[in-house]
Amino acid sequence: MSVLARSVGNAFRNKVRTAAVVAVLAVAIGLALSMLVANQAVAGKVAELNASVGTVLTVTPAGGQGFEGGGEPLTAAQAATAASVPNVSSVVGTKALRLRNAAAVAAQAGPGGQGGQGGQGGPGGQSATTVTTSLTAAIDAGTLGNRNQAATGTSGSGTTGSTTGSTTGSSTQAAPTFSLPITATGIGAEVDATGKALQLTQGTGLGDYTAASTGALLGTTLAEKNGLGVGSTFTIKDQTFSVTGLFDAGTAFGNNALFVTLPSAQTLAALPDELSAMIVTVNSMENVDAAKSALQAALGSDKADVSQGQRNLQTAVSSLGSVKNISFIAFAAALATAGLIILLIMVMLVRERRREIGVLKAIGAPNRTIGLQFVLEALVLVALGSVVGAAVASFASGGIASALISSNSATATTGAATGQRGIPGGAAGGFAAGGAGFPGGGPFGGANQLLTSVTASASPGVIAAGIAAVFGVAIVGALVPALLTARIRPIEVLRGE
Numbered sequence: 001m002s003v004l005a006r007s008v009g010n011a012f013r014n015k016v017r018t019a020a021v022v023a024v025l026a027v028a029i030g031l032a033l034s035m036l037v038a039n040q041a042v043a044g045k046v047a048e049l050n051a052s053v054g055t056v057l058t059v060t061p062a063g064g065q066g067f068e069g070g071g072e073p074l075t076a077a078q079a080a081t082a083a084s085v086p087n088v089s090s091v092v093g094t095k096a097l098r099l100r101n102a103a104a105v106a107a108q109a110g111p112g113g114q115g116g117q118g119g120q121g122g123p124g125g126q127s128a129t130t131v132t133t134s135l136t137a138a139i140d141a142g143t144l145g146n147r148n149q150a151a152t153g154t155s156g157s158g159t160t161g162s163t164t165g166s167t168t169g170s171s172t173q174a175a176p177t178f179s180l181p182i183t184a185t186g187i188g189a190e191v192d193a194t195g196k197a198l199q200l201t202q203g204t205g206l207g208d209y210t211a212a213s214t215g216a217l218l219g220t221t222l223a224e225k226n227g228l229g230v231g232s233t234f235t236i237k238d239q240t241f242s243v244t245g246l247f248d249a250g251t252a253f254g255n256n257a258l259f260v261t262l263p264s265a266q267t268l269a270a271l272p273d274e275l276s277a278m279i280v281t282v283n284s285m286e287n288v289d290a291a292k293s294a295l296q297a298a299l300g301s302d303k304a305d306v307s308q309g310q311r312n313l314q315t316a317v318s319s320l321g322s323v324k325n326i327s328f329i330a331f332a333a334a335l336a337t338a339g340l341i342i343l344l345i346m347v348m349l350v351r352e353r354r355r356e357i358g359v360l361k362a363i364g365a366p367n368r369t370i371g372l373q374f375v376l377e378a379l380v381l382v383a384l385g386s387v388v389g390a391a392v393a394s395f396a397s398g399g400i401a402s403a404l405i406s407s408n409s410a411t412a413t414t415g416a417a418t419g420q421r422g423i424p425g426g427a428a429g430g431f432a433a434g435g436a437g438f439p440g441g442g443p444f445g446g447a448n449q450l451l452t453s454v455t456a457s458a459s460p461g462v463i464a465a466g467i468a469a470v471f472g473v474a475i476v477g478a479l480v481p482a483l484l485t486a487r488i489r490p491i492e493v494l495r496g497e
Helices: 003-011 015-054 076-083 102-108 142-151 220-225 262-269 285-299 309-352 354-362 367-419 445-452 460-486 490-496
Strands: 056-061 088-101 129-133 182-187 200-203 215-219 233-236 239-247 257-261 277-282 304-308
Touching: 003 367, 015 309, 015 367, 015 460, 056 285, 076 088, 076 277, 076 285, 088 102, 088 262, 102 129, 129 233, 182 262, 215 220, 220 239, 257 262, 277 285, 285 304, 309 354, 309 367, 309 460, 354 367, 367 460
Parallel strands: 088 129, 182 257, 215 239
Antiparallel strands: 056 277, 056 304, 088 182, 088 277, 200 239, 215 257, 233 239
């Protein structure tokens, strides 16, 4: 009988014991694989955060702060100055526009109506130029929208409810409803506010973002609201634009937006040299602090504010780093537990078969043959446990990784939100995804979605690596007792029996 056949037979010699061993191994191996997948997911999350936000600086007009503040607009010349700063790898200029539905503007115009230029500002406290469009906003104003519009004095002259519950003179006139503006952003590259490439769900990008174009990228819900798809057309300020692609920002506000090339937005605003903000990417995280100081010095503190996005994420990245370490330690502990289980099982089996080992030695079986027999038997048990453990990991790993990241990112998000200055949709520098018409929002700006979501799946590569580690431990755990016993002289083994 071959060594392999004898090993497989020995593995099923006692079926009850085999089932119990496989069940215990499956739990240990499943936990080890789950923690390995979680570790890989967290490592990927940290790398994603660092790559998309960690090396990005935002430059806004000095004095600009969210929807408030003042200052002078940025210019193309300042963008060129920023690009020449050491360690700066790219500078992307942006220009914000607020699009109002032409029919709604016409209906609300006149006494008591809404003018065309009122409302909130764009990135960095710059008042976004308001122009008309054939598009209808994908978000209903609702109570908050009408209340905010009334508070800014742009929703008409109608009188709202009295605090005393009574009215005098003429009957109370309810404030007319209005449509929310659509945020259009002219941008000089196919990136979002974090410097990360735009993720299109349909169609293609705009090609050369530094040239005037009649193409546009629409948020999916904005396109759906207006019955548009790739190839459809709409108008902005009596100019026809075609939809080249659709993107999904993941939020209602982010999807009520569109992107055009920077020159197109500047032309629509009749401000050819003006920028609302600049997205500056540094070549490495190690050079961010130096680049920030150099940018501030080159542009002048009285001309521009430079904010460092990753400062808001340091707590989050540090927290995720801790989760990564914990998950790796848990993986190693579970792996060691599986190895210990195999070692104890093989010690028991070797002691049970001392006479069998003596007989094999007496008939001339070399030590390597005896060791190989027990190793193969252990690998059969581990293979069965790995199949069950992999199934467990495929179901549990995603939940474990999500729970680990969510619990830590929730703490980090709370801490970052506390440090903000009460600006809706804006970061400390006054320029963030939610406030500038880019996908995303919250205290971490465009990285908020990255931080609070994780994709953890038991990929074949990770599972294979984990099982290979388990098999390696199994080989060691089986060889040690087998070889120690096999080195004993046959006469001593048989005399002891």
